[in-house]
Amino acid sequence: MGFRNLGEGKHVECECVVSSAKKGRDYTTYILTDGEGDVEMHSREFYKIGDAYFASGTVMNERGFFVLRPEKMERRPEAYSAVLHKAEENAKVQKEKLLADGLMEGLRERIEKVGKKLLAARKLGRFVLLKFHNDADGVSGALALIQVMGNAQTHQQNSAAYRVTDAMRDVNVIRYERSPLVVIVDCGSGEESREGLEILKAGGAEIILIDHHPPQKGAERFCSVFLSPWAVSEEEEASTYPAGYLACEVARACGRKEVEHLAKIACAGDKSGIMPLSDDDRERALVIDYMATYAEFGNRLEFYEHALGEKELYASILFQARERMERVKEEVGRMMKKRIEGPVAVYTVDFEKVSAREFPGKGKLTSRAFELVMHEGAVVVLGFWDGGISFRLNEDAVLRGITAVKIMGVVRAKMGDFIEGGGGHARAASLKIRRGYTKEVLEEVINQLQASQPQEKQALQPS
Numbered sequence: 053m054g055f056r057n058l059g060e061g062k063h064v065e066c067e068c069v070v071s072s073a074k075k076g077r078d079y080t081t082y083i084l085t086d087g088e089g090d091v092e093m094h095s096r097e098f099y100k101i102g103d104a105y106f107a108s109g110t111v112m113n114e115r116g117f118f119v120l121r122p123e124k125m126e127r128r129p130e131a132y133s134a135v136l137h138k139a140e141e142n143a144k145v146q147k148e149k150l151l152a153d154g155l156m157e158g159l160r161e162r163i164e165k166v167g168k169k170l171l172a173a174r175k176l177g178r179f180v181l182l183k184f185h186n187d188a189d190g191v192s193g194a195l196a197l198i199q200v201m202g203n204a205q206t207h208q209q210n211s212a213a214y215r216v217t218d219a220m221r222d223v224n225v226i227r228y229e230r231s232p233l234v235v236i237v238d239c240g241s242g243e244e245s246r247e248g249l250e251i252l253k254a255g256g257a258e259i260i261l262i263d264h265h266p267p268q269k270g271a272e273r274f275c276s277v278f279l280s281p282w283a284v285s286e287e288e289e290a291s292t293y294p295a296g297y298l299a300c301e302v303a304r305a306c307g308r309k310e311v312e313h314l315a316k317i318a319c320a321g322d323k324s325g326i327m328p329l330s331d332d333d334r335e336r337a338l339v340i341d342y343m344a345t346y347a348e349f350g351n352r353l354e355f356y357e358h359a360l361g362e363k364e365l366y367a368s369i370l371f372q373a374r375e376r377m378e379r380v381k382e383e384v385g386r387m388m389k390k391r392i393e394g395p396v397a398v399y400t401v402d403f404e405k406v407s408a409r410e411f412p413g414k415g416k417l418t419s420r421a422f423e424l425v426m427h428e429g430a431v432v433v434l435g436f437w438d439g440g441i442s443f444r445l446n447e448d449a450v451l452r453g454i455t456a457v458k459i460m461g462v463v464r465a466k467m468g469d470f471i472e473g474g475g476g477h478a479r480a481a482s483l484k485i486r487r488g489y490t491k492e493v494l495e496e497v498i499n500q501l502q503a504s505q506p507q508e509k510q511a512l513q514p515s
């Protein structure tokens with residue numbers, strides 16, 4: 053007796069949610085949904101969008117539209133989750149051909165599940181808080197998702213870790229919202245984020261995590277959907293499917309076809325080769341990265357859309373960003389020192405001596421240094437400054453058994469007192485170090501890299 057098969061004169065009674073309201077001159081036009089079907093209702097009473105009711109009445113045909121003449125509308129807050137659940141089940145997603153092959157087929161079910169949740173959230177006027185990492189990957193992912201949701205509170209997250217302070221702030225944001233949904237893009241999977249996620253969940257949020265950073269064990273248990281390539285692979289390759297790309301697949305499943313360029317910006321920003329990229333894609337990624345570096349916490353998404361759409365602003369930012377990149381590249385090249393000859397060569401760069409301050413950030417600076425030597429056999433590059441060390445390794449180094457995660461693990465175990473955090477991928481990662489102790493930690497990292505050198509020559513000799 054719900055709203056699914058309506059007919060003139062039919063009596064209905066069911067639990068439903070007010071999904072929209074449009075005020076007219078004489079009455080307000082409401083749309084009620086029971087999660088399976090919708091019906092219009094005209095009323096002079098006030099009903100709040102997102103509130104759950106028990107409704108009963110008769111359906112009339114008014115100028116071709118079915119309209120409910122209510123006999124009873126009774127608040128029933130406890131019905132909300134059942135209606136939401138039905139709406140999620142009934143949300144229509146599409147089976148699109150995925151933009152990148154490989155791992156992703158295994159993630160299709162999760163992509164569709166996120167899609168259904170977002171569509172249902174939109175339908176029921178559910179409160180959504182969208183958190184995105186402050187780089188091209190995080191921003192483009194958020195831009196794709198907002199197309200599906202239409203409306204959400206968006207907050208830029210200026211760290212790859214979802215820390216306790218972030219959770220505290222967010223719990224406060226969602227405190228008075230009914231069934232709040234928090235979607236986190238391109239951050240939050242690492243060890244550093246565990247406590248934060250736990251608090252956010254305890255604070256009443258349903259959490260969807262869309263990320264490609266290697267997860268700590270059990271990150272999944274805080275999320276209703278854990279959309280990560282690591283959910284279907286243990287290979288380092290998983291990292292190459294950026295969060296923004298994953299978000300674009302969600303948007304496409306929801307019928308938003310115009311997001312392919314955003315997927316490419318995500319890939320360009322994170323240096324991923326899973327999709328063919330143009331210079332335009334790389335430029336846009338650079339512009340977003342530049343803007344995101346300077347944006348304050350809580351910066352809204354519209355800011356980026358605006359800059360990508362304004363020719364003059366865009367050109368000016370691109371010019372600045374490029375100029376900065378060129379300048380630091382040259383400086384970084386001069387500052388590089390070779391600390392270990394090989395078989396896996398190790399280079400260091402002291403960023404305290406490089407004039408870049410905010411943009412490019414330390415990770416990008418390390419990438420610039422890395423690009424200068426990445427083709428010279430097996431290579432590790434360490435960028436360091438007062439407060440941290442950033443790691444870049446090429447494929448050859450990983451093939452010889454060295455990963456940033458391993459080295460960081462050993463160093464953390466030995467020098468835990470000096471280390472405040474860290475995380476990342478096998479080939480790109482960083483350590484956060486107590487101020488004043490970077491030199492000591494760096495020497496230990498170099499010792500460990502020395503100790504991890506493969507003894508290949510002897511091993512290959514026949515006995």
Ligand SMILES: [Mn+2]
Nearest residue numbers: 189238295322
């Ligand atoms: Mn990313």
